Amino acid sequence: MTGLPALVEDVDDVLPDQREAAVEALMSRTHLDMAVRLAPDRPRSAFRARVRRHRLHDLTIVDTACDPCSGVRSRRRAARTSPALDEVGGASRLFRSAVLEPTASATQLLAGYLDLLARSGAQLDTAARGAARNAALELVAAALAGAGPSSGTHVPTPPRALVDAWIEGQLPSGDLRPERIAAAQGVSVRTLYRMFEESGETVAAYVRTRRLARARHDIVTTAGTITDIAIRWGFTDASHFSRAFRGAYGYSPSDYRERFSAVC
Numbered sequence: 001m002t003g004l005p006a007l008v009e010d011v012d013d014v015l016p017d018q019r020e021a022a023v024e025a026l027m028s029r030t031h032l033d034m035a036v037r038l039a040p041d042r043p044r045s046a047f048r049a050r051v052r053r054h055r056l057h058d059l060t061i062v063d064t065a066c067d068p069c070s071g072v073r074s075r076r077r078a079a080r081t082s083p084a085l086d087e088v089g090g091a092s093r094l095f096r097s098a099v100l101e102p103t104a105s106a107t108q109l110l111a112g113y114l115d116l117l118a119r120s121g122a123q124l125d126t127a128a129r130g131a132a133r134n135a136a137l138e139l140v141a142a143a144l145a146g147a148g149p150s151s152g153t154h155v156p157t158p159p160r161a162l163v164d165a166w167i168e169g170q171l172p173s174g175d176l177r178p179e180r181i182a183a184a185q186g187v188s189v190r191t192l193y194r195m196f197e198e199s200g201e202t203v204a205a206y207v208r209t210r211r212l213a214r215a216r217h218d219i220v221t222t223a224g225t226i227t228d229i230a231i232r233w234g235f236t237d238a239s240h241f242s243r244a245f246r247g248a249y250g251y252s253p254s255d256y257r258e259r260f261s262a263v264c
Contacts, residue, residue: 006052006063006122016045023049027071030062039068054121056133063118100143110139130220130260160195164206171211174234178203211235212248219257226253 009030014022024036030051038047047067054061100107117132124132163185170176181203182192196203211233218229227238230253235241245253 006054006118008050008052010048010050012048016043016047019044019047023047023066023069026051030060031064031071032073034071034073036069036071039070042067052118054118056117056121056129056136059133059136061114061117061121061136104143106139106143106145110143113139126260160198163192163195167207167210171207171214171234172232174236176207176234207234208244209248212245215241215245215253216249216256219253220261226257229253 009026011019011022011026020036020038023038024034026049027036028034030053038044047069049066049069050064051066052063054063100110102108113136117136121129121132163181166184167176167181178189178192182189185192187195192203196206215229215233215235218224218232219226222229224232226241230236230238230241235244242252245251245256249256251259
């Protein structure tokens with residue numbers, strides 16, 4: 001099974017006085033929710049923007065050709081980010097400014113890989129698309145990990161990374177209440193909450209996202225029943241798991257397996 005053709009959108013037919021709003025809507029729909037401003041020294045009638053989108057499971061590879069403009073994301077807008085990056089611990093880094101150095105090896109590898117996917121991703125079969133999706137997430141996380149913070153921004157402290165690692169190892173246990181996590185890390189519950197608030201998250205939401213990510217992986221790579229997988233990752237109510245999974249990935253667990261499973 002090969003991938004679907006790329007979806008292409010542009011603003012060529014939009015009136016000049018409506019073009020900035022159209023570009024903002026296009027970028028928010030195809031990239032991330034953001035406020036967009038066109039370069040003030042260029043006529044709006046000449047502004048061009050063209051976007052090609054390639055679906056990769058629950059991710060989208062976006063290839064954009066655009067005249068100069070700027071985009072700004074508030075914390076409120078950033079909080080709407082897809083849960084996918086949480087699978088590799090990358091989402092929390094989106095709540096601070098970061099600059100990807102163009103000459104850095106991780107940035108160049110990421111850019112080259114995404115360019116390759118944009119050109120040839122439609123030729124991949126279902127199993128290969130799943131592997132390509134996971135590789136893209138790992139490369140994004142690696143590039144973010146090596147990114148330098150912009151001036152005046154807060155860099156997450158090591159304790160949060162240690163907390164994340166401890167939670168990861170305890171996901172199947174079923175008991176990841178904030179009180180237990182805080183006690184295991186030797187911090188107060190208030191301090192634990194503060195660690196997660198700095199990245200716009202709650203403890204419960206982070207744990208749920210990680211459990212859903214592990215369940216998603218098992219759904220597409222193993223033949224276990226949906227119920228067994230849900231229970232393995234701490235979901236004791238099947239209907240609650242199904243609703244949470246659909247909310248995170250856009251499909252019910254069974255539909256997601258049918259569309260994206262790598263198990264023959």
